[in-house]
Amino acid sequence: MINTEASTAITKIENGNIASPKGYIVGGLHCGLKRKRHDLAWLYSVVPAKAAAVYTTNVFQAAPLKVTQDSIQQNGFIxxxxxxxxxxxxxxxxxxxxxxxxxREWYANKIGSTPEDVVVLSTGVIGEQLNMEKLNEGINRIEIAENDSSVENFEKAILTTDTFRKSACVQVEINGHIITIGGAAKGSGMIKPNMATMLGFITTDANISQEALQYCLKTVTNDSFNMITVDGDTSTNDTVVLLANGLAGNVEWTLQDEAAIKLFQSALKEVCQSLAKQIARDGEGATKLLEVEVKGAVIKEDAEKIAKSIVGSSLVKTAVYGCDANWGRIICAAGYSGATTIDPNNITVFIGPHKVVENGVPHPFSEEEATSYLANEKIQLTVDLNGGDKTATAWGCDLSYDYVRINASYRT
Amino acid sequence: MINTEASTAITKIENGNIASPKGYIVGGLHCGLKRKRHDLAWLYSVVPAKAAAVYTTNVFQAAPLKVTQDSIQQNGFIxxxxxxxxxxxxxxxxxxxxxxxxxREWYANKIGSTPEDVVVLSTGVIGEQLNMEKLNEGINRIEIAENDSSVENFEKAILTTDTFRKSACVQVEINGHIITIGGAAKGSGMIKPNMATMLGFITTDANISQEALQYCLKTVTNDSFNMITVDGDTSTNDTVVLLANGLAGNVEWTLQDEAAIKLFQSALKEVCQSLAKQIARDGEGATKLLEVEVKGAVIKEDAEKIAKSIVGSSLVKTAVYGCDANWGRIICAAGYSGATTIDPNNITVFIGPHKVVENGVPHPFSEEEATSYLANEKIQLTVDLNGGDKTATAWGCDLSYDYVRINASYRT
Incomplete structure (x- = not known):
């Protein structure tokens, strides 16, 4: 059940999830906001946890984000x-x-906390008022019994057009303490760099200062959730919440504990990148996970811009869907990314293992082999700018008929 | 044949085209770069014309753009x-x-000019060398006979995945001289703000300084070609060329002739906006023309950002395709546009004549009527920021199954 990777002290827990760290109880149920499927999820930490969060950059932030920010700003405990x-x-x-x-108040009453110790997240249709009667009835039915998590119900109840549940978990030993980090997420359409219609929930039993927790979440988000795109749209509701309840028993780390923080960050990144990739793979109508790695950049921002530009290009995405080794579209997307440190005559492009462009002009390759590679479920595109040592990786998916079908009739 | 609009001195010439201004001869033929359809187009001005051009912002500019820039920089005559x-x-x-x-040289020899008086444009597949033998044979076959334009052949020979030919023409009387401006264009996929896989050809018989011509083209492009988007991709080849051969007989206008330049600019805008809208309407797989008008902005840049963001949103485009009055996606796209002067509580949104959002919250409307409006072939979305007096309009199209079909197999 436990896979140890030799190269790192971080252990991926195969069936681990958001309830794997000590002291978290979760569940989910159907209260009627959706017609049939689960629509209400809850999480409870047996002791108040330090909390950090990152939010959508959309100007139109939804109401629950304001409430969540309000709660976290009170005293940092959730x-x-x-x-x-x-x-x-x-x-x-x-x-x-x-x-x-x-x-927020109803759920605080249910778990016997103050409202300021509860955060609220919502996802779904925009512009309709919540059915408070159904919500109230649903919250009333929540039963929190220690050691009785229903992780599957939690993971199901946060989904919208997702086609599968998303979870991740790792363990890492830091200064003699086993720290567990678990997570769940939803996403699917309307996801783009800077997080969109994406909810992420991360739990850990580490004991860590709120300042350090927020720092870790922010930096790790930049290399994970902010590097995915499905359709370039950014929603009003994106939120990632990270709770740390300290039950692993370590002495609290602050930003001064550099070694511990660095290791914790690496472990957190494993969880966030795993969730981010699952979200990208489950993009609406997606049949493939697309990973774009940009290497050899002079500045990291340019590597990020190019990776995001390629992974977000409708023309690249349709070519990947159609197994067309259309490297011209990859070059094009790099060219209009806004990156300013590209030398067009120095760029190398790989489709999987196949070099297709060298020094900015076509490199001979077998169309047949490249097409056959593009039939895989995970596609890797690599762009080497041959200019410096900065890198970035972005994740997305192909663009299929089903994307159109799903989004031409989402509300109906 | 001539429709005069009372409100303006600019007359739209119904069947006018790129060869309507005095002294231009055009044609097109099939030389074998494409399998069956016309693939070589040419234009000849009986006297050298002053020339202006605007180009793609893509870092990877194609070879013909370099040659065209080189020619125009020599002495400004083409x-x-x-x-x-x-x-x-x-x-x-x-x-x-x-x-x-x-x-360039072959065609210069054909028309008896110097190479520096010829510009070159190409569109099609990226990364393959031209078949020079076929091209040579094609250019050899060109026959230029005065008063013997084949406009239809020109308009056909510049197309790629376009489904119809695009042309426009207006006349305007300036200081007693009738000035004609005509144009042709191709575009379709890979078009986005800042011009992409789009070729535009504008001719006029006005006599105007090269400096003034370049100024007019640049400003007008910002309100026309740069405000269209099909899939957000920007190509390596976009170019708009404007020739002015002076055969209308007016004394040359310079930038100091403000009244004449202003009127000429307005007439040029009519032609460019008409071509831009035709390109947007003919976006790959498009079934509808989408026009987004943003009003009441504090700064024009924000109006432009919001209009482009909405018209380029895959979620808005699929909703329009599916006749779904999904104003939430319109709000969302406005919110992530990068515009900084939006007040979320002050925004009004119209789908056609139907007000759907007021003060940032839903305004009651008939779903049935809105859906029925969205079945039209031309869809107008209006966003009023209620903040200032700046406006912008962007054009695009819906996103259909056919977009995916066309682009999943473009090269094959």
């Missing part, structure tokens, strides 16, 4: 998370904001 | 335009550049 799917509570004005606060 | 479709002559290295210069 004990409960309440989530609904089916309704994003976005563009809902004063009523929506009031409802999000009520939702 | 007498001939040679264009091929089927092959973009992009990412073709030194050989490609040499071939573009040879292509």
């Amino acid at each position: 004990q409960g998370v309440i989530v609904n799917s089916g309704n994003a509570n976005a563009c809902t004005g004063e009523t929506g904001l009031k409802n999000a606060y009520i939702m | 007498q001939g335009v040679i264009v091929n479709s089927g092959n973009a002559n992009a990412c073709t290295g030194e050989t490609g550049l040499k071939n573009a210069y040879i292509m």
Whole structure:
């Protein structure tokens, strides 16, 4: 069950999840916001946990984000998370904001905490008010019994157009203490760099200062959730919440504990990148995971711009869908990425193991082999700028007929 | 045949085209770069014309663009335009550049001008060398006979995945002289703000200084070709060329002739916006023209960003395709546009005549009527920021199954 990778002290826990770290109980149920499927998820930490969060950059932030920011700003401790799917509570004005606060209060009452120790997340349709009656009835039905998590119900209840549940877990030994980090996520359409219609929930039993926790989440998000794109749209509701309840028993790390923080960061990155890739793979209508690595950049920002530009290009995505080794579109997307340190005569491009461009002009390759490579379920494109030593990796998916089908009729 | 609009001195010439201004002869033929369809187009001005041009912002500029820039920089006069479709002559290295210069020379010999008086444009597949034998044979077959334009052949020979020919023409009387401006264009996929895989050819018989001509083209392009998007990809080959041969007989206008320049600019804008809209409407797989108008902005840049963001959103485009009055996606796209002067609580959104959002929250509307409106072939979305008096309009199209079909198999 446990796979140890020799190259690192970080151990991936195969069936681990958001409830694997000590002291977390989660569940989910159907309360009627969606027609049939689960739509209400909850998380409870047996002791108040330090909390960090990152949010969408969309100007139209949904009501629950304001409530969550409010809670985390109070004292940095969170004990409960309440989530609904089916309704994003976005563009809902004063009523929506009031409802999000009520939702927070109901769940706080249920777990016996103060409202300020609860965060609220919502995902789904925009511009409709929450059905508070159904929500109230749903929250009333929550039963929290220690050691009785239903992880599957939690993971199911946060989904919208996702086709599978997303989870990850790692363990790492730091100064003699085994630290566990677990996570769950939803995403699918409307995901792009800078996080969009994406909810991420990360738990850990590490004892770490709130400042250090926020620092770790922010840096790791830049290399994981912010490097995925499905359709270039950024939603009103994206949030990643990270809770650390300290039950692993280590003495609290602060930003001064550089070695411990660095190792914790690496472990957190494993979890966040795993969730990010699962989200990209589950892009609406996706049949393939697309990974774009950019190497040899003079500055990291340019590597990131190029990787995101390629992974987000509709023409690259349709070519990947159609198994067409159309490197011209890769070059094009690099060219309009806004990166300023590209030398067009110095660029190398690989489709999987096949070199297709060298020094900016076509390199002979077997179309047949490249097409056959593109039939895989995971596609790797590599661009080497041959200019410096900075790198970046972005993840996305192909663009299929099903993307159009799903989004031409989402609300109906 | 001539429609005069009372509100303006600019007259739209219904069947006018690129050969309507005095002194231009055009044609097109099939030389074998494409399998069956026309692939070689040419234009000849009976006297050398002043020339202006704007180019793609893509880092990977194709070889013909370098040759065209070179020609225009020599002395600003151009007498001939040679264009091929089927092959973009992009990412073709030194050989490609040499071939573009040879292509220029062959056509210069044909029309009896110097190579520096000829510009070269190419569109089609990236990364393959031109078949110079076929090209040579094609250019040899060109016959230029005065008053014997084949506009249809020109318009056909510049197309790639376009489904219809694109042309426009207006006349305007300036200081007692009738000035005619005509144009042709190709575009379709890979078009986005800042011009992409788009070729535009504009002719006029006005007598105007090269400096003033370049100024007019640049400003007008910002309100027309740079405000269209099909899939957000920007190509290596986009070029708009504007020739002014002076045969209308007016005394040369310079930038100091403000009234004449302003009127000429307005007339040029009519032609460029007409061509831009035709390109947007003919986006790959498009079934509808989408026009997004943003009003009430504090700064024009924000109006432009929001209009482009909405018209380029895959989620808005699929909703329009599916006749789904999904205003949430419109709000979302406005929110992530990068515009900084939006007040989320002050925004109004219209789908056609139907107000769907007021003060940032849903405004009651008839779903049935909105859906029925969205079944039209031309869709207008209006966003009022209620903040200032700046406006911008962007054009695009819906995103259909056919877009995926066309682009999943473009090269094969």
